[in-house]
Amino acid sequence: MGMMMDGGRRFLDQETSKPKNPLVTLSRFGTYFAPYRGLVLIVALLVLVSVWSQVTAPDVLGQVFDCYLTPSPLRPDACWYTTVSPEWYGVDAGSPAIVAERLAGTAQLVLLLLGLFVLNAVLTGLAFHTLRRAGQNVVRTLQRELFEQIHRLSLGYYSRKETGDVMSRVTNDIDTIQQALNFALLNVISGGLTVIWIVIKMLQTSVPYALLSLAILPVMLATTWYFSGQARKAFRQARKELGSVNADLQESIAGAREVQAFNREEESIAQFQEANAANRRANIRAAMFTSALTPVLEALGYVSLAIVVVVGGLAVLGRLDFLPAGTVTIGMVFAFIQYSQRANQPVQQIALLWTNIQSGIAGGERIFTLLDEKPEILDAPNAITMPAIKGEVVFEDATAEYVKGEPVLNGVNFTATTGQMIAIVGPTGAGKTTIINLIPRFYDVTGGSVKIDGVDVRSVTQASLRSQIGIVLQDTFLFSTTVMDNIRYGKPDASDEDVIAAAKMVAAHEFIERLSEGYQTVLGERGSGLSQGQRQLIAIARVALMNPRILILDEATSSVDTRTERVIQAAFEKLLAGRTSFVIAHRLSTIRNADQVFMLKAGEIIERGTHKSLLAQQGAYYDLYMSQFKEQEDTPVEVSPEALPQPAGD
16 A cells, blocks of 8 residues: 555656746636626626725725815815815914814715725625625536546546545545635735825825835835745645645545455554645645745834834925925825725735635646546547447457556457357466456557457447446456446336346346335445445446446456355356356356456467366466366356346347
8 A cells, every 4th residue: 555655656756846937827717707708797797886986985084184184275176076175274264264174074074984985895795795606607617517527537547646636636636626716816816906006105195205105015026926836835845735634534444454354454553644744734834834934024104104204204204305385284194095005905914815816727737637637548539339239359469558658458359259259368468457347448558459340449439439348357347326326327218127147047036125115225336335246236236237248357256155146157157148247257167158268468468268278278278277266166056046138139
């Protein structure tokens, strides 16, 4: 298990070490929002009006001072809400009538400020709701595409990739994207627009004062850019390490029996702790940059505010030559204080939320890496539907390799005529499973060809080919649904009667009837609660229901006891009649009945013939028989399974 995990981590390291461009990732997210451009446009309008209300509020506050509380003749054009009367700052400025007018105007501006605050809150809430609706649709699309991609990818991908890491992309990485879309994205966009709008507004009011007031802003932006870049790298590493943690967890749960059987609990825990520690270190590094950014930006924000107050105060007092007396008013100082705070706040907010965006980008990179993975097995552009299979299978100089330059099969040639049973034997690693994987095109030959009824399997669609081939593997997989649906999995339109008939064929009916709910019993994960033999019988019934013309049995009876194996074997005799079958078996009963026996070694068929003829040669097969099969009992038992359905066309 450790070797496999190390190999998987090397694959992850290679993947995550590639340089990434966040702009490319963000633009790709943009394509997913294209179908919801209407909602996006509404969000944009809401954000624009919301930002306008935020930028307008400081100007209104400045007018409270310059137009009403301390009316100044220096900025009469700034009072766009009202016309400043000369009497307000004349000798009669303190008269009750003028004071009443100014207080009434002040009250109206205060109400306007409150209205702007309420408007901003309402529009922000509506924008969040609308963007979240669009974001949820995007997340749903991503999840659907990921699930479809998982089913499109060839088996070779999963032989290299850890299941836990794939699951992490569909769950954890999607979750980070969802959080970024729901909260961070809108705040970052709104904050960025606010800063730009405020800068323009300040420059329009007073260029010298604005430039001094904004002197710290470039430093804040540069600091944010640096820390966010480092955080993005750390978050990408954290996403990768979390995938390793999930992979370790999934493997430990799946292999719990083996871990306990070999007393490897401590080693398994240590391995998980190592992966967990790497995940912790990556997250601490990301948190370090995130937490360091906040106090730095706060300190810079206070410096910026101090510059605004000090420069503004000196300008009002006429102590600055480049800002002559009267060019800066008290209202302008208060407005710039508000501008500065409202500009600094989004920068700090963007810095905090940008880490969420960075995490979402890192998750998006991993998701898009999976979506961009090309299936190794694809239908040819001109692929046709496989005609109804009769059953002749021909290997012509077939060569196969899982790793380039390391062949597993070397120029294999044979012909299996319709209805023949082919037994494949040989030592581990000889290429037995590779041969049967090439027939339904789980893998492609790297040289030569595999033909069924004279048709190259690469020239037909995978679906039409595999729908006519039945497969029973040694490692039985059952789904967490009813027994009825598990048997019906290969033929969804089959009736209940057909399912029961298929179960009777393979002597599974009796034990199914004894289950708590019979055929409606819901099985646990991978068929937990059933014995290995019972799970195998259900898997065989599933294939029997398909009624295929080609059967592939990969040690299908190796996990059942001798008596059950004999019952299954008797059912197989009728099930195999008229069908071409390929059997990898370690039991003599299967091999004796075979029309041809292929003895494989190092990817080549070194001997072929019937069981008796190969024994007579006293070669490699004879040695295998003497060491492995001779002591096996093969006493037939009487069984009476229900009549089997005949192959299509018989």
